Structures are given as C-alpha cells and as structure tokens.
Amino acid sequence: MITDESNELNNNNRNQPSRLVRRFFSVRKIPLSTLLLSCLTGLLTGFAATAFQLIIGWLTQYRVNSFDVSVQNFFLISVLSFLISFVLAYFSYWLVFKFAPEASGSGIPEIEGALDDIRPVRWWRVLPVKFLGGIAALGSGMVLGREGPTVQIGGNIGCMLFDLFRLKDKDVRHALIASGSAGGLAAAFNAPLAGIMFVIEEMRPQFRYSFISIKGVTISVVVAVIVLNYFRGPSAEIIIPDNITPPVQSLWLFLLLGCLFGVFGVFFNKLVTLFQNVFSSIQNKYPKYYMYIVSTMGGCFGIFLFYFPEITRGGIEIIPSLTSGIHGIAFLFILFALRLIVTLLCFGSGAPGGIFAPMLALGTLFGMCFGIVAVYLFPTFNLSPSVFAIAGMGALFAATVRAPMTGVLLVIELTHHYNIILPLIITTLGATMLAQALGGKPIYSMLLKRKIEQEKERQSST
Template sequence: MTDNTQGTAAPERLQSGGLVRRFLARDKTPVSVLCLSALVGLAAGLVATLFEIAVHWVSAQRTSWLRDVLSSALPLWLSAFLISAALAWFGYWLVQRFAPEAAGSGIPEIEGAMDDLRPVRWWRVLPVKFIGGLGALGSGMVLGREGPSVQMGGNLGRMVSDLFRLHDHEGQHALLAAGAAGGLAAAFNAPLAGIMFVVEEMRPQFRYSLISIKCVLISAIVANIVFRCIQGQRAVITMPQYAAPDLNTLWLFLLLGMGFGIFGAVFNRLVTLAQDGFARLYRGQRWRPMVVGSLLGGCFGLLLLYLPELTGGGIALIPSATRGDYSTHLLLLLFIGRVVTTLLCFGSGAPGGIFAPMLALGTLFGTAFGVLAQQLFPALALEPGMFAIAGMGALFAATVRAPITGILLVIEMTNNYQLILPLIITTLGATLLAQVLGGKPIYSQLLHRKMRQEKIGQSPRQTVVNT
C-alpha cells in the first residue's frame, strides 16, 4: 500500500517540476528588470506619499504664519495675499529657472518620453517638481498633486534605469511606465487605477509586452503598499456607502454622462485657449510667469479667507458637497467658479495637475443633477451622492478618454463598489459623446500642442506655458 502511494507521488512531483521548468524556460523576462520595477515602485510610493504629507504641512504652516506671525503686524487680508504670493512665486521661479518641463501636470512629458519624443532629465525635474509643487499647491491655487506624482514616478523609473545602467531599451521603457503607474497608485491609494491609467490612457505610447505589464503591476502594488504603510488603508475620500440604484433609474445616469460628454469636449478646448492666452501674455519672457503667478497666488490667498471652496485641489470639497451642505444654486455657482479658477491656475503653467480639480467639478455638477432629479422624480428614491460619484468618473472619462480608469479610480477612492453599473453607464455615455464631438484626450492634446510649439522654433526654455 505504501509502495503504491510513493510510486504515484514521484511522477506527480516530476510532472510539477517539469511544468515549473517549462514555465521558467518560456518566460524570457529578466529577473533583474522585475526587481528594478519593485525598486521603482518603492521610490514612487515614498515620494508621492511624502509629497502629499508635505503639501498638507505647507498649507498648515501657511495658516500658522498667518495667525501667529504676520497678522499682528499687517492686516489679515494683506498677510494672506503676501504669504500665498510668495509661495506661488517660489514655485514659478524654480520652474522657469531650472526645469521648464516641470510646469503643469507633467503627464504629457511622460507620454512624450514613452514615445521617445521628450527627454527625461530626472536630476532636475525631481527636486523642482517636488519643491515647486509645494509652493504652488501650498498657496491655495486650484491644482492637484496627482499629475506631479505621475511625472515624478516616471522620472524615478528613468533614474533607476540610469543608475543601474540598464541599456535594454524595452526595459527602460517598462521602468518609465512602471514609475508612472506607481506614482498614480500612491497618489490616489488606487492600485488598479494606476495600472489601468498606463495601460488605457497611455495606450498610444505604452508598448504592450510581457515585461512591461509585469513591471507596471509590480510597481503599482509596491507603491500602494508604501502609501498604506504610512497613511493607512482608508479610502482617500470619506463618503457614505450607497446601495445599487434601481434599474429604472439608470437612464438618468446615461443622461448625466451625455451632459458631461458635452462639457468634457468644451473643457478640453478651454484648457488650450487658456494656455494660449497666457502664452500671449508672457511673450516668451521668463520674468512674466513669475509676476503673473505670484499675483494669482496672492489672489487665491485672499480667496482662502473669504471663499475657500474656490481654492485648492477640491478633494476636501467632495464630501461636503455630497452631504447636502450646499443648495442647488450654490453647487452650480461653485461649479462655474471652479471652472474659471481651474483654467487660470492650470493654464498659467504652475507646477501642479488637473486630476483633483476635475474630480471636484464632476462632483459639484453631479450632485446638482442628483438634487434636481430627486425633486423631479420623488418616487424613485434617488440619492444625490450617487450622481456625485458618477459625475467624478464621467468628467474624467470625457476629458481623459479613459473610461475604465475613471471607473476604477472613483470606486477605489470612494469605496463604493455597489455603484459600478451606473458608473459604467455614465462614463460610457460621456466618452462616446465626447468622441463624437471631436478633439483629442486632454493629455494627448497638451503633448501635441507643446510639440507643435517647438517645431515652429520655440525652445524648451522659452516655452513658459508647459503642459
């Protein structure tokens, strides 16, 4: 009896060992590149998490200086203006003096590098983006830290490949993409969205291969683990957990998505117009962005005192909007106001992103739509917060043209997995209508704009309004 058992177990062990050997023989991925991708994820997660902590620290210090130091010597409004103006000036000065490619979100720069169209000068971009971003975001301007996290993550990927002298071009590309995924995964505490952002939104530049997919997965996982070790495992946005809506209400989510499809196409066009307007204002002179940026920063310092809802990235605004703290009219006014402030800040070339401001815009309009739907159809038992969550994904999908990323991003940020069906319907309607209306995804649009500027003879250092 024992001999028969051992006789059958031996062939099973040999067979399983043969399967492992055959798998390893077929898998041509260098183990060293996978190890480097884990290192990239570790660095991207650490930098993105520290960037978030530093932004909150600068904002708190600004309030402390205003309350304890300057307010005793100067009027409160003047102190607020001067502090924010100084912070913004510092951010613009760093960009204009040392790394013009660090202006804006930086995501188009990474896409251009993945397509071998843009150089990656990580030794100057990393410090300028980190410290300059602290100045711009700390001043209260309507900017997000997620785009900078993606750019810094991509630069860390190139830094690792340079430091370890990785000469394989495919491996370099994979680490660049892995860094971008890790940066977004840590910025939003959303590993699936970080992976899908690279695979879906960067699909024209991303080179699909076994090694690149593995590197992106490993980096996003490691970066998110780093974030959760430091900041905890809670969702980025604290919101109620909604049950799945009734099937007879899904047409309202499609209608909302179509509305965002129209607005998304218009918004992308407005971003280009804003950047063109600031370019004409700057006239290629380096001092002009610093003057204009400091004035903008000072104005947002005043808004922080009297109308804080129009300042900052907007993530903190999302829970209060969905709780019903604002009337429908005020939601629409805040929506219009934040559209204007977003265009002013992002169009000016400040070192900050547009991710978070877009999510806030989606929340404001989605909540207003939900309140109106609740009033018009009281028998449907609608919750406005469900439309706020759907609006976040819809505007992201309409502007970035990455619906799957938008769905995953919103679900992971709010922990509302029951709303996946309405989110799919809303983002699908937004994406399809935005595509019908024409135009490119916002980051591709910004990259093509910059390449077109340089083709007509404008050098990178003269390009003061960067993507």
C-alpha cells in the same frame, strides 16, 4: 547505496525551488533584474508621493492653524496670507522656468512623449524641480492636483534607475518609466487598480504591451501603495455617506448625465488650450513681468485659502462636504462656475501641478446639481443626489482624458462605493462615447501636441 540515493534525492529537493524559479524566468523570458528594478521604482515613487502629500498637507494646515490662534486682524491675515502664497508661487514658477521647463503643467504629456520616444527625460533636473516646485505651487493654495507631479516624478525615477544601472535595452527603459508613472498615480489617490489601468488604457498608444511591462507596472503599483498605506493608512481617500443603490428604471438618468458630461468634456478641453494660449501670449508680450503676474495670482489664493477655501487646492478635500446635502443647488452651481474659472487659470499658467483632482471636484459639483434636480423631478425613484455626484466624478474624467475604465476604478477606489458600479459605468461610457462622436481629443494628447508644436515654432524662429 541507499544512503547515496537518499542524499541525492534530498539535494534535488533542496535545489528544486531555485530550479523552478530559473525555469519560470527562462520560460516566461522575464529578466529578474527588470522586476527588481520595477519594485525599487515603486518603492522610491511611493516614498516621494507620500512625502509630497504629507508636506503639502502640513504646509497648508499649519498656515491656517497658526493664523487662527495668533492673528485676529482681517487686514493682517490677508496681507500675510497673500505674501506667503506669493513667495511660494514665485519660487515654483522660478524653478520651472529657470531649470526645467518640461516640469511645468501636469507632466503626464511629458511621460507619454517619453514612452513614445519623442520627448527626452532629464530626470536629474525634473525630479528636484517637480518635487519642490509642486509642493510650493500646491502649498500656495492654487487649484492643482497632486497626481500630475507624482506621475512625472515616478516616470523620471524609473528612467533614473535605468541610467544609473547603465542598462541598454530600450524595452526595459520603457517598462520602468511606465512602472513609475503607474506607481505615481496609484500613490496619489491610493488607487492601485486605477494606476495600472491608467497606463494600459490612457497611455495605450505609447505603452508597449508585454509580459515584462505588465508585471513591472503591477509590482511598482503594489509597492508604491504599500508605502503610502504604511504612512497614511488604508482608508478611503474620500469619505461619502452610504448611498441607496439606484433602481433599474432610473439608469437612463445616468446615461443622460453622461451625455451632458460628454458635451462639457469637449468644451472643457478647448478651454484648457485657450487659457494656455492666453498665458503664453502674456508671457511672450511681458517676459520680464510674467512671473510677477502669475505669482500675484498665486498670492490671491493665499487669501482665498483662509476665507473661501472651497475654491482653493485640488478639490478632493471638499468633496465630502459637497455630497453631504447641506448645500443648495444655487451655491453648488456658483461654486462650480468659480472652480471652473480658477482651475483654468491655475493650470493654464504653467504651474507644476495636475488637473485630475480639479476635474474630480468639478464633476462632483455638476453631478450633485443634476442629482438635486433629478430627485425633485422623480421622487418615486428614491434616489440620493450624492449618487449622481459620484457618477459625475468619473464622467468628467472619462470625457476629458478618454479613459472610462480608469475613471470607474479611480472613483470606486477613492470612495469605496462598490454598489454604484453599474450607474458609474453607464455614465462614464456615455460621456466618453459622446465626446468621441463630437470630435473631442484626449486632453493629454492635445497638450503633448501643443507643446511639440510650440517648441518647433521657437526653433524655427531662432
């Protein structure tokens, strides 16, 4: 009798973990399959984002190193650099225009439209086009960010898994797309908290808040960043020298900087739309020659990549140099103006790349200029100009995307500078509030609305 009771007790103890698991998922109403698919989404997104970054880095570095070793002739270097970038840019535009027009530009508006059930997700053509086209566009040296492609790739991976497993629940589809998008952003910048907050904050009109979706997003982000760290390491994406924590009496300067970024953010968003309209008119007027025109522009960045790299690529690479204090305010301001122009040109042309990274570089440049002036006018505050550069990095993002907390987390995770969190919050909130007061709209909402209106116009004309 005692033996039977002890056996029953042992069986109950052995079964207790599985019972607890079943009870947890029944009480919380969490389909285990959804969480497992979110994990798989993060895994595939992490591999895709890591490969995307490594291939682009290798492609760019191999070109520069090869020319340094084997070629010394200025004319020959320029011709070869132009031809390589021209071919890469042409291949990128050709893929997009021929097979997947929805893969042009950032791709984040497409994901927001998919979450809102107003844009289709054709993952079977977007995934290869965005991956290969994005590598070619960024590898050519054009001023584009890697986060747009990885966000769209991640969202499409989530939808792909939903379709391959023949699921029917639209809430699960929504959760997987959101999970892949968050994992894509987190893996692009090694910023897990920013990836989660981006979906919750910036995509709040489309994101369906539920226990399933939140857990799915978190799991996907964690797995994607683990994959990235396994291949690249956990170090900060942007290495900036240590900064002195700003004193309390200097915080009003960060609010002033945020207000300046609020004005500039509204202006920047309008410029993005303006340049997109200009390129659209060129494409409509010269449809047979458009790819040659924009590819020629891409070829020029091949030359810049070798002789003036500061105005090429996304800009993350040059931020440590910009904040080191070796450049004067005149150089920084001229570089800011040049990078503003090339950012608008590259993104407005419809190349498959993002605008996050170029905005971070622009915010750093403007913030650094402001910081140099502030240090000169207020020497008793014992400030470092690089503190304003870091704050500006998040402020321009917040003013244009209208996601201040995402901007704060993104900058902190990129730089690992936690001591400036208070001035960073003040700057981003000031930028966001003034941009909203001026009537500015979030950039991705503007881009999505513009794309839908263009498609309606094309359909009505045909």
